[in-house]
Amino acid sequence: MYIDTHCHLDFPEFDQDREAVIKGSKAQGIDFLVNVGASLKSSGDSLELAKKYPFVYASIGIHPHEADRFNAEDEKKLRAFAQSEKVVAIGEIGLDYYRNFSRPENQKPLFLALLKLAKDLNLPLVIHTRQAENDTLEILKKMQPISAVVHCFSGDTQFLKACLDLGFFISFTCNITYKKAEGLRQAVAQAPLERIFLETDAPYLAPEGLRGKRNEPINVKYVAAEIARVKGVSAEEVARATSENAKNFFKLK
Numbered sequence: 001m002y003i004d005t006h007c008h009l010d011f012p013e014f015d016q017d018r019e020a021v022i023k024g025s026k027a028q029g030i031d032f033l034v035n036v037g038a039s040l041k042s043s044g045d046s047l048e049l050a051k052k053y054p055f056v057y058a059s060i061g062i063h064p065h066e067a068d069r070f071n072a073e074d075e076k077k078l079r080a081f082a083q084s085e086k087v088v089a090i091g092e093i094g095l096d097y098y099r100n101f102s103r104p105e106n107q108k109p110l111f112l113a114l115l116k117l118a119k120d121l122n123l124p125l126v127i128h129t130r131q132a133e134n135d136t137l138e139i140l141k142k143m144q145p146i147s148a149v150v151h152c153f154s155g156d157t158q159f160l161k162a163c164l165d166l167g168f169f170i171s172f173t174c175n176i177t178y179k180k181a182e183g184l185r186q187a188v189a190q191a192p193l194e195r196i197f198l199e200t201d202a203p204y205l206a207p208e209g210l211r212g213k214r215n216e217p218i219n220v221k222y223v224a225a226e227i228a229r230v231k232g233v234s235a236e237e238v239a240r241a242t243s244e245n246a247k248n249f250f251k252l253k
């Protein structure tokens with residue numbers, strides 16, 4: 001059993017064959033999908049997908065890239081979406097100083113507003129952070145206690161330790177299979193299996209050997225295989241443990 005805890009099947013890359021990809025994932029052993037909203041529109045679309053397929057759940061949020069456009073009306077709409085029992089988390093939310101598509105001074109208020117929403121609704125968080133680890137930690141420490149997963153982990157082992165100390169989960173994508181990803185594999189080695197989720201971030205980050213192609217939930221198996229190789233355990237054990245983690249965290253059933 002596998003769970004893809006972070007994919008974007010609402011994105012236009014899947015417009016031609018969305019239904020086939022979703023049904024195919026289930027047929028090939030992916031038990032649950034968490035489709036993650038990155039904007040108000042994609043949060044609404046995620047919820048629609050979750051309502052349509054019993055094994056698909058939605059996380060709703062607004063990516064830091066969208067921060068310059070965020071307003072109070074968006075927050076109200078997200079709050080309304082979150083009333084559905086198919087919404088299992090708030091995210092992806094966070095800070096991104098790598099691309100800086102939105103200004104950092106706008107990213108922080110958005111992050112704080114949606115953290116508050118998650119706390120009000122008692123929902124766990126899906127965190128996106130890229131080259132913004134210190135600011136992210138500073139904000140999250142003030143919001144304790146919170147339940148969070150750091151998605152598409154890209155930090156160093158010091159950041160990893162800080163996240164683990166706060167009780168957060170760590171989610172790894174297919175980029176751990178890349179030839180140059182030694183740093184990420186070190187993080188895989190140091191993160192205990194009880195704190196790891198599997199994800200693809202599809203359509204992005206297809207695994208080594210398929211780079212440049214569209215990523216799909218089925219490729220979560222490559223993530224499990226790589227974690228198994230690094231840790232010296234079986235892929236079945238990785239699948240079992242990470243699925244248990246994700247089921248408890250998102251309350252999937």
Ligand SMILES: [Zn+2]
Pocket residue numbers: 006008036092201
């Ligand atoms: Zn994502």
